[in-house]
Amino acid sequence: xxxxxxxxxxxxxxxxxxxxxxxxxxxxxxxxxxxxxxxxxxxxxxxxxxxxxxxxxxxxxxxxxxxxxxxxxxxxxxxxxxxxxxxxxxxxxxxxxxxxxxxxxxxxxxxxxxxxxxxxxxxxxxxxxxxxxxxxxxxxxxxxxxxxxxxxxxxxxxxxxxxxxxxxxxxxxxxxxxxxxxxxxxxxxxxxxxxxxxxxxxxxxxxxxxxxxxxxxxxxxxxxxxxxxxxxxxxxxxxxxxxxxxxxxxxxxxxxxxxxxxxxxxxxxxxxxxxxxxxxxxxxxxxxxxxxxxxxxxxxxxxxxxxxxxxxxxxxxxxxxxxxxxxxxxxxxxxxxxxxxxxxxxxxxxxxxxxxxxxxxxxxxxxxxxxxxxxxxxxxxxxxxxxxxxxxxxxxxxxxxxxxxxxxxxxxxxxxxxxxxxxxxxxxxxxxxxxxxxxxxxxxxxxxxxxxxxxxxxxxxxxxxxxxxxxxxxxxxxxxxxxxxxxxxxxxxxxxxxxxxxxxxxxxxxxxxxxxxxxxxxxxxxxxxxxxxxxxxxxxxxxxxxxxxxxxxxxxxxxxxxxxxxxxxxxxxx
Numbered sequence: 001x002x003x004x005x006x007x008x009x010x011x012x013x014x015x016x017x018x019x020x021x022x023x024x025x026x027x028x029x030x031x032x033x034x035x036x037x038x039x040x041x042x043x044x045x046x047x048x049x050x051x052x053x054x055x056x057x058x059x060x061x062x063x064x065x066x067x068x069x070x071x072x073x074x075x076x077x078x079x080x081x082x083x084x085x086x087x088x089x090x091x092x093x094x095x096x097x098x099x100x101x102x103x104x105x106x107x108x109x110x111x112x113x114x115x116x117x118x119x120x121x122x123x124x125x126x127x128x129x130x131x132x133x134x135x136x137x138x139x140x141x142x143x144x145x146x147x148x149x150x151x152x153x154x155x156x157x158x159x160x161x162x163x164x165x166x167x168x169x170x171x172x173x174x175x176x177x178x179x180x181x182x183x184x185x186x187x188x189x190x191x192x193x194x195x196x197x198x199x200x201x202x203x204x205x206x207x208x209x210x211x212x213x214x215x216x217x218x219x220x221x222x223x224x225x226x227x228x229x230x231x232x233x234x235x236x237x238x239x240x241x242x243x244x245x246x247x248x249x250x251x252x253x254x255x256x257x258x259x260x261x262x263x264x265x266x267x268x269x270x271x272x273x274x275x276x277x278x279x280x281x282x283x284x285x286x287x288x289x290x291x292x293x294x295x296x297x298x299x300x301x302x303x304x305x306x307x308x309x310x311x312x313x314x315x316x317x318x319x320x321x322x323x324x325x326x327x328x329x330x331x332x333x334x335x336x337x338x339x340x341x342x343x344x345x346x347x348x349x350x351x352x353x354x355x356x357x358x359x360x361x362x363x364x365x366x367x368x369x370x371x372x373x374x375x376x377x378x379x380x381x382x383x384x385x386x387x388x389x390x391x392x393x394x395x396x397x398x399x400x401x402x403x404x405x406x407x408x409x410x411x412x413x414x415x416x417x418x419x420x421x422x423x424x425x426x427x428x429x430x431x432x433x434x435x436x437x438x439x440x441x442x443x444x445x446x447x448x449x450x451x452x453x454x455x456x457x458x459x460x461x462x463x464x465x466x467x468x469x470x471x472x473x474x475x476x477x478x479x480x481x482x483x484x485x486x487x488x489x490x491x492x493x494x495x496x497x498x499x500x501x502x503x504x505x506x507x508x509x510x511x512x513x514x515x516x517x518x519x520x521x522x523x524x525x526x527x528x529x530x531x532x533x534x535x536x537x538x539x540x541x542x543x544x545x546x547x548x549x550x551x552x553x554x555x556x557x558x559x560x561x562x563x564x565x566x567x568x569x570x571x572x573x574x
Contacts, residue, residue, distance in 0.1 A: 013283045017276055024272045040256055041231045041241040043192055048243035048252035050188055051199065054180075055248050058106065058161045059149060062176050064099040065109075066165060071095055075111070075119070075165065075173040090557075092120035097556060108179040111165070114172060126179050128154060134162060135175070144175070151248055153207055157182050186210075196255040207250060233258070373461065374400070374424075377431050389430055396423045404453065411543065414481060414488075415447040421456045421479070428464055435473035436464075446483035449569070452539040459492045459563050462533055467496025467561060476560075486570045495560040504552055511537050511550060533563070540567065 065071060074088045074095075096109045100122070110121035116132035118124075134140060140150045140162075149163035161178040189197040189210035197210035231241040237258050244251045374397045381389045403420050418440060425438050438460075460477060468475045478493045511534055537550050547568040554561050 013287065014280070017280055017283070021272070021276050037231065037239065040239050040254065041229070041243075043195070044231075044241040044243040044252050044254040045229065047188060047192060047197065047254065048245050048250075051185065051250065051252065052245045052247055054105075054184060055151070055161070055245075058178055058180065059247075061099055061106070062149065062161065062163050062178065065095060065176055066163075068095045068098070071111075071165065072167055072173055075113075089120035093122060093556065096120075096122045105181055105184065106178050107181050110177045110179075112175040112177055114174055116175070119174065126158075127177060131162065131175065131177060145172075151201070151250070153201070153205075159185065159207065182208075192254060194256065198253040198255070200251050200253065202249040213255070371397075371401070373465075374427050377427055381430060393427055393430060396427055399423055400427075411450045412453050413447060414442070414449040414451065417451060417453070417456050418442060418447075418481075420454075421460060424457050425460065425477070432473075432475070435475060436477075437474050438477040438479075440479045440481075442481045443483050446481050446488050449483065449488050450543075452543060455536055455540065456490070456492070458533065458536045463492070463494040463496060463561075467494045467498075469497060471495075471497050487566055487568050490565045491562055493555065493560060493562040497560075498554040498558060499552070499561050501554075504554075507533060507552060508550075510534055514538050537565075540565065544568070 070091060074091050092111050096111075100106075100109070108121060108123045108126050110124070110127040111119045112131055113119050116130045116135050118127060118129065121127050134150075134152050134154075135144070140152070143150050144162075144164045147164055147166045149161055152160045152162055154160060159180040159182050161180055163176050164172050165174045165176055166172045185199065185208045189199065189208050190212070192210065192212070194212070195210070196213035196216065197208070198206055198213065199208040200206050229243045231239060234240050234255075238255050239258060241254045241256070242251055374393070378390055378393045378397065381393060400420060400423050403416070422440065425436075429436050429438075456479065460479070463477050464475075476495045478491075480489075480491045480493075482489050514534060533552075537548075540548050540550075544567045547570070549564075549566040551564040552561065553564070
């Protein structure tokens with residue numbers, strides 16, 4: 001009986017395993033092979049799109065510069081004196097500064113005359129002394145006349161975006177030169193793992209090569225014969241995927257060995273064969289013991305019948321549960337999950353309470369300084385006998401204190417923080433009268449952004465207490481808040497004396513070393529103003545962690561300082 005059961009089930013098992021093998025090869029391995037090859041081609045397409053998007057951004061940047069009518073006015077006349085030349089250069093730098101905005105992803109920007117000589121530059125560090133060879137190159141003449149742009153590689157590791165400064169009548173006034181960030185291209189190429197990446201121009205010359213190429217270059221026929229996009233296999237056993245950009249004319253080539261591309265396919269194929277063989281052996285053993293266990297009670301019954309005699313007529317059947325260990329294991333696993341869930345909840349609560357304690361401690365270091373200044377201003381108004389001003393200032397101070405002490409561990413929205421800052425500036429304005437001029441520009445879509453309390457006011461207080469020393473009024477404070485593409489940005493600018501570069505470096509270093517507010521910061525290290533700045537950034541870091549960018553710099557025209565804060569609302573931000 002055992003042999004019959006084995007011979008009955010084993011052929012059926014072989015049929016099932018054979019169908020499974022056909023299914024794996026037909027519906028898993030073959031589609032996986034095609035998908036893996038398509039992913040290699042998609043890698044070239046995505047990298048090409050990434051570089052094309054970067055070029056499009058620079059094209060939009062150049063259009064913002066050309067849309068400024070002052071650009072044509074400044075280039076329409078020749079400066080007769082050194083002073084006029086300096087004034088024109090300053091105006092051109094202001095135009096470039098306005099176009100670049102708060103963030104800059106280029107190395108430099110410059111304006112050249114019709115003869116190819118530099119007129120003004122943003123930094124003036126890496127721009128060439130003349131672009132006359134580029135202007136005389138016949139390959140670029142048509143694009144420059146048609147108000148299009150060209151991409152020029154002057155030397156290895158250097159890329160430039162050049163276009164004509166031309167009005168609607170077709171008159172050329174000069175040329176806009178943007179020094180691109182070559183590190184961006186190199187980083188994008190090196191980001192493709194286990195592959196060699198080449199970015200070549202329309203003439204087949206390499207622009208960027210990744211570290212995965214190991215110095216190897218594509219042969220000239222291969223670069224010339226490439227179409228717009230596709231993938232092919234070369235003689236060296238590599239898959240070569242390529243994608244040509246329509247705007248730049250560059251072709252992105254990704255070279256990847258077949259072993260790397262089809263490694264997962266071969267692994268799945270080998271694993272499936274090993275699995276089929278293992279299942280066959282296991283199933284054979286299982287069927288054998290299954291048949292043996294099926295007939296085991298019959299054998300026991302036969303054995304008991306053969307041993308039965310007159311004095312032994314009792315036939316007992318073992319009715320105990322044989323697999324109760326699985327039930328016990330399931331119950332133990334359930335208890336383990338319950339204990340694990342309880343431990344996780346306690347850990348989350350402890351981390352939350354620790355973060356709230358840090359935030360409250362950092363906020364407490366800022367609030368007393370604000371209260372002291374407000375009371376001082378009220379006392380001055382009282383001494384002057386201005387009862388109406390004292391009453392109004394006390395009311396504003398009351399509202400500010402209510403805002404500070406009301407649930408300090410809870411976050412507030414940007415609108416509430418702006419209202420508190422306006423109350424503070426109204427208090428301070430009583431002391432400075434018409435000498436203080438402040439303005440707040442807020443994007444309406446940014447009013448619901450969540451942030452800790454007392455974020456804007458410490459920076460404003462720092463401007464008033466330190467920035468305006470030894471400077472003549474009027475003193476101006478400008479606050480701008482914007483929201484775009486999941487990022488919110490805040491800039492606080494003044495027209496004061498600026499900050500010493502060594503001091504700026506020291507502040508940034510202290511913020512980087514403060515470990516999100518975990519280390520104790522002493523007020524004697526950098527002064528009260530810098531202390532409020534550091535504590536404010538640390539409270540923001542407690543909330544946004546690595547999604548926060550902070551910068552402080554002196555304005556290019558030496559007219560004050562700008563504090564810049566950018567944060568991402570997306571949790572998967574870099």
